[in-house]
Amino acid sequence: TEEGDIVKSGSVHVEFLHQDPELPAGQTVLEHIYSGDSAVMRTLREYEKALQDLNEAPENAVLQKNLLTAQGKMDTNHAWDANTLAKTVLSKLGVNDVTKPVHELSGGQKKRVAIAKNLIQPADLLILDEPTNHLDNETIEWLEGYLAQYPGAVMLVTHDRYFLNRVTNRIYELENGSLYTYQGNYEVFLEKRAEREAQAEQKETKRQNLLRRELAWLRRGAKARSTKQKARIDRVEALKEQDGPSSSGALDFAIGSHRLGKQVIEAEQVTISYGGNTLVDSFSELIIPGER
Structure with a gap:
């Protein structure tokens, strides 16, 4: 919608x-x-x-x-x-x-x-x-x-x-329902987004560590009789409901200063393996403008 x-x-x-x-x-x-x-x-x-x-x-x-x-x-x-x-x-x-x-x-x-x-x-x-x-x-x-x-x-x-x-000179990024604004061009955006994601990962690490400590406290048999104990239990539930930063797992290629030069892309001795299976072994190729 x-x-x-x-x-x-x-x-x-x-x-x-x-x-x-x-x-x-x-x-x-x-x-x-x-x-x-x-x-x-x-x-x-x-x-x-x-x-x-x-x-x-x-x-x-x-x-x-x-x-x-x-x-x-x-x-x-x-x-x-x-x-x-x-x-x-x-x-x-x-x-x-x-x-x-x-x-x-x-x-x-x-x-x-x-x-x-x-x-x-x-x-x-x-x-x-x-x-x-x-x-x-x-x-x-x-x-x-x-x-x-x-x-x-x-x-x-x-x-x-x-x-x-x-x-x-300004870039907006819409990700997972949140809108982020960056002052600068695309290069600045890549730099600032990496900083934002690193901060989000640090925040998520702190959340996970705090959640582990609070869960350990609950497992020791804490009794929710006092207001302080109830507050700690509520905090555990709140921590569990929070969503951490997502990772796209996408592969990004850096761009140079020109769209097309004497070569579009060159691969030299590229090997790709996944799950113990070799998908590409020692692949080399040079693609120049005009080739299909």
Whole structure:
């Protein structure tokens, strides 16, 4: 069950990128990029429409006047910077045909168009769900740099640890119903989480030792007649009901400073045994980029 309340100011605008965005049919790429209720987006739509109409009939005096009016609104609403930003973002994301209907795009192209829309829209909070899916390494690196300079707040969910390390300055960890907050990037998170887990293990060791002593006291036949003795029995029951820290038993791989280099992973004389059985014996392998 997921429930709760989200309270925000009415003036706060939130942009949300879905992991697998579904774009509305009937729109071109440019129409979708500029969709939105802000004055800047409305101005950009009017300007692009006037520009397109005049390109189709350049001698039409009415269309020339419409373009001049649209240009005046661009000046009034300070929309030229947004127009330049939109073209830059589209270019960096590899979106070249802005007249193409969005329903004709592939999954990867839809993700890029959706990212472009989210980045261009004026927003106080940008929420990104797996933003690096369907993106190549060069585009991801550009997005990292862009988000590092983003004027609003960014909240993201991603399995890309390198991306987390480059972009974030605060990490939330949800584990066994508890939420932990760490100030810093992914490297700091790993360090602070290890410290937290070590402290939890020390606390659990103390609990187990205390529980053993109290249980030994009970086994000696202590009589629960006094208030003090009743309190000690209650403490034993409370200690027994407490849950100690859990261990996932997962194997984690440290990440380097680059996603791909001349080699992806190299194994040298790897042997794995479990329960007295050898699963892997003296395994060596080199995997390079492009191999499957």
